[in-house]
Amino acid sequence: ALPSVSINQRRELMNICNDTGCKIKILPGIYQLMNGEVKVSKLRNVEIEDLLGRDPISVNMNQIASYVENRTVMVTGGGGSIGSELCRQVAARHPRKLIIVDIYENNAYDIQMELRNAHPELNLDVRIASIRDGEKIDALFNELRPEVVYHAAAHKHVPLMEDSPNEAIKNNVFGTLNVVKAADKYHVKRFVQISTDKAVNPTNIMGASKRMCEMIIQAFSRHSHTVFTAVRFGNVLGSNGSVIPLFKKQIAHGGPVTVTDKNIIRYFMTIPEAVSLVMQAGIFAKGGEIFVLDMGEPVKIDDLARNLIKLSGFTPDVDIPIIYTGLRPGEKLYEELLMDEEGLQKTENGSIFIGHPLDFDEEVYFEQLHHLRGTIDDMHQDAIRDEVRKIVSTYHPELGGK
Incomplete structure (x- = not known):
């Protein structure tokens, strides 16, 4: 219940909370509650978007x-x-x-x-x-x-x-x-x-x-x-076809979650x-x-997978195994946004x-x-x-x- 903290601070706090094994919820801002915009019942699950390393663009x-x-x-x-x-x-x-x-x-x-x-x-x-x-x-x-x-x-x-x-x-x-x-x-x-x-x-x-x-x-x-x-x-x-829906589906089936390479990163x-x-x-x-x-x-796909497993209430490599399948044809370890x-x-x-x-x-x-x-x-x-x-x-x- 800390709506004013930065994205990076929120991510650090959620990483600590993840280690408890408890389910995590995010509380709306107090002014939203006071104004009647939302109710306490609107506590929402933490989503993987909350772990992005930046504020949303405007x-x-x-x-x-x-x-x-x-x-x-x-x-x-x-x-x-x-x-x-x-x-x-x-x-x-x-x-x-x-x-x-x-x-x-x-x-x-x-x-x-x-x-x-x-x-x-x-x-x-x-x-x-x-x-x-x-x-x-x-x-x-x-x-x-x-x-x-x-x-x-x-x-x-x-x-x-x-x-x-x-x-x-x-x-x-x-x-x-x-x-x-x-x-x-x-x-x-x-x-x-x-x-x-x-x-x-x-x-x-x-x-x-x-x-x-x-x-x-x-x-x-x-x-x-x-x-x-x-x-x-x-x-x-x-x-459609991105890693998050795939990971969620794999977690729902009890794993394993497949990551191509431990070091692969993406924006x-x-x-x-x-x-x-x-x-x-x-x-x-x-x-x-x-x-x-x-x-x-950029975000490591391995970290993304592990955080999503934790946010789902499981322990990576214990409840849900992660396996590394190797880079697919044409795939890079990292992407670049602009040519030099x-x-x-x-x-x-x-x-x-x-x-x-x-x-x-x-x-x-x-x-x-x-x-x-x-x-x-x-x-x-x-x-x-x-x-x-x-x-x-x-x-x-x-x-x-x-």
């Missing part, structure tokens, strides 16, 4: 509302973890219309029903479509004329993409190219690309594909009236934080930037930084993409990696899994 929601309100907004991949939260935050800021584009009908249906219930007044248009289908994407933009586009549609699972590199390239790179071309053609005002820290010095095909997407954004921004930008962040707590943020960053980037963007969040100190040569520039939000665009020959780049598009289905996995390495000079697949 953004200027009034700024965000100013460019979403009364605009036609499209979210690709709108049924996914990031995409659906984007839809929630956009819907709460009174757009003229919200367009959700997703290939997975179940995800699209779920967010459609949720938003209809939460915002019955919302002008909502849900379309099932693949970003790989250039003609379909062009037709959607021609019909619906979005003013703001958040491009969240992508294949993101590193090990799966290592086994199917052609699918990673076709979906992430050529799918993005389809959406970017349509945004440019139909004069979208702002286009925000969802990127990842795995795009920095990538060791896996997923990261390399996202770096290629950033290059597309940077190239088009030089010639287009559309403001194109990318937002790069680390792992998202609770997203983490919550889904609302990630989406707030994405939306604020749309405000700051002038074109071609890669926005990066100061995500605090990109440099950093502060924004008015102290947690958001801008990496300057890298120089590359865009004519050569698009020739390489054209060649890759025509040959990718006939190429062996290693040949695809070789071609991608020619395009992304910082891609080093031989370092993956080390």
